[in-house]
Amino acid sequence: MVCMLSIKGQVCSGIKAAGLKLRFCTNETQATREEFVKKLQGLGFDISVAEVTAPAPAACRILKERGLRPHLLVHNDLVPEFAELDKANPNCVVIGDAAENFTYANLNEAFRVLIGMEKPVLISLGRGRYYKETDGLKLDVGAYMKALEYACDVEAEVVGKPAKPFFESALAEMGVPPEQAVMIGDDIVNDVGGAQQCGMRAVQVRTGKYRSVIECVEVVSFSMTNFTPASILIFSSNALYLPSGLKCRALSQ
Amino acid sequence: MVCMLSIKGQVCSGIKAAGLKLRFCTNETQATREEFVKKLQGLGFDISVAEVTAPAPAACRILKERGLRPHLLVHNDLVPEFAELDKANPNCVVIGDAAENFTYANLNEAFRVLIGMEKPVLISLGRGRYYKETDGLKLDVGAYMKALEYACDVEAEVVGKPAKPFFESALAEMGVPPEQAVMIGDDIVNDVGGAQQCGMRAVQVRTGKYRSVIECVEVVSFSMTNFTPASILIFSSNALYLPSGLKCRALSQ
Numbered sequence: 001m002v003c004m005l006s007i008k009g010q011v012c013s014g015i016k017a018a019g020l021k022l023r024f025c026t027n028e029t030q031a032t033r034e035e036f037v038k039k040l041q042g043l044g045f046d047i048s049v050a051e052v053t054a055p056a057p058a059a060c061r062i063l064k065e066r067g068l069r070p071h072l073l074v075h076n077d078l079v080p081e082f083a084e085l086d087k088a089n090p091n092c093v094v095i096g097d098a099a100e101n102f103t104y105a106n107l108n109e110a111f112r113v114l115i116g117m118e119k120p121v122l123i124s125l126g127r128g129r130y131y132k133e134t135d136g137l138k139l140d141v142g143a144y145m146k147a148l149e150y151a152c153d154v155e156a157e158v159v160g161k162p163a164k165p166f167f168e169s170a171l172a173e174m175g176v177p178p179e180q181a182v183m184i185g186d187d188i189v190n191d192v193g194g195a196q197q198c199g200m201r202a203v204q205v206r207t208g209k210y211r212s213v214i215e216c217v218e219v220v221s222f223s224m225t226n227f228t229p230a231s232i233l234i235f236s237s238n239a240l241y242l243p244s245g246l247k248c249r250a251l252s253q
Numbered sequence: 254m255v256c257m258l259s260i261k262g263q264v265c266s267g268i269k270a271a272g273l274k275l276r277f278c279t280n281e282t283q284a285t286r287e288e289f290v291k292k293l294q295g296l297g298f299d300i301s302v303a304e305v306t307a308p309a310p311a312a313c314r315i316l317k318e319r320g321l322r323p324h325l326l327v328h329n330d331l332v333p334e335f336a337e338l339d340k341a342n343p344n345c346v347v348i349g350d351a352a353e354n355f356t357y358a359n360l361n362e363a364f365r366v367l368i369g370m371e372k373p374v375l376i377s378l379g380r381g382r383y384y385k386e387t388d389g390l391k392l393d394v395g396a397y398m399k400a401l402e403y404a405c406d407v408e409a410e411v412v413g414k415p416a417k418p419f420f421e422s423a424l425a426e427m428g429v430p431p432e433q434a435v436m437i438g439d440d441i442v443n444d445v446g447g448a449q450q451c452g453m454r455a456v457q458v459r460t461g462k463y464r465s466v467i468e469c470v471e472v473v474s475f476s477m478t479n480f481t482p483a484s485i486l487i488f489s490s491n492a493l494y495l496p497s498g499l500k501c502r503a504l505s506q
Binding site: 099100102103104107108111112115129130136137138139140142143144146147148149150151152153 | 352353355356357360361364365368382383389390391392393395396397399400401402403404405406
């Protein structure tokens with residue numbers, strides 16, 4: 001069976017019609033899952049909050065398990081994800097893509113909280129280097145994570161992609177072994193590298209993130225030979241935000 | 254001869270009276286050398302611009318030699334040091350301790366200049382992790398350097414301490430071999446480590462920079478056995494800004 005998937009709104013129903021499971025693995029940390037899903041639904045995607053694996057909820061689970069009270073350096077719109085946690089007298093710092101909240105004052109404040117700890121705990125919601133928005137390329141959370149790591153001589157615990165536990169948790173929630181899953185994303189490290197480390201296959205699509213292919217819309221082909229109909233496709237959210245309907249050709253037996 | 258030096262104003266004349274040469278090696282990048290010297294003169298130090306080795310002039314020499322046009326991410330007060338350089342159509346980024354200029358917009362702009370180059374050139378006026386001001390600890394240039402290094406997958410060329418060429422240039426300007434020089438500073442990496450890599454001896458004093466000794470004013474002793482009267486003492490500027498007259502006991506034959 002050849003399954004042609006046009007990644008533009010109809011993608012979800014197309015995949016589901018082909019009998020494939022679907023999951024969205026995103027490093028989105030500028031919005032709650034609810035807002036993220038609403039945005040995609042607005043673009044015509046058949047998607048629910050339960051189908052999304054995102055760093056903030058994963059971080060919340062870790063914080064609760066270890067009794068950590070976070071100082072947050074995150075985007076304002078992500079704060080509600082941490083509503084249930086005690087944030088008084090913080091004993092760790094959680095950093096996400098805070099965007100405009102990456103001010104000199106906020107960075108110094110997060111640094112002071114960290115350096116004031118006997119053993120600094122820094123949790124980062126991803127390790128991306130940069131990303132592209134309509135007004136140009138922007139430094140991603142990974143760059144600011146490195147700044148704090150260096151200043152405090154500490155290694156951050158990365159919760160989002162490409163961390164292995166993040167992909168494993170997505171697979172576990174779907175009940176599918178890694179060898180039956182395909183990751184489709186645009187980031188060679190976060191999407192492709194992270195998935196491959198878990199034993200998954202991965203397809204890299206090209207979006208505006210890559211300088212050499214800014215204008216390029218490619219047809220990406222991959223073979224689904226040896227995959228069962230129960231296989232899942234895991235999409236990076238970036239792979240969905242394509243300017244003009246990048247086509248993904250999925251070939252299965 | 255025992256030479257007692259109270260590092261409080263009289264230090265320069267005391268050293269000079271003892272027949273020792275003197276140099277100030279500073280990573281100060283929040284002011285021009287003129288302003289830096291004026292500040293120290295105001296504190297009673299007998300010091301001239303010609304006695305100061307600082308990163309910005311060193312960077313200017315490198316930029317001129319290599320025909321580089323800098324995009325500056327530095328403190329406003331440091332900009333005059335780069336007045337003579339062509340800054341149109343930049344082909345490198347120079348980063349200093351920009352303090353309040355470390356905004357989200359300015360960091361993204363510096364990043365875009367770098368990532369737009371075929372082979373990004375990042376020159377950093379130091380690699381300090383953090384420093385202390387009256388209103389608390391602050392991230393130093395090294396942290397922001399690491400952020401840009403990571404985002405652009407590039408290694409910065411560090412011009413200030415602890416770079417070996419920086420100390421070598423100070424020694425060359427004085428015409429003194431490293432084994433006859435003593436570095437006195439408060440930073441174990443930038444001052445002590447850098448000087449030792451050049452074959453100099455080094456003395457670490459303790460200032461408010463170190464959390465465990467914030468309130469501590471220590472007497473630091475070192476022996477000047479085997480040093481000739483022409484030996485030089487190289488001071489880190491931080492070693493001069495001591496709250497209550499840290500004493501430095503210099504023992505010579």
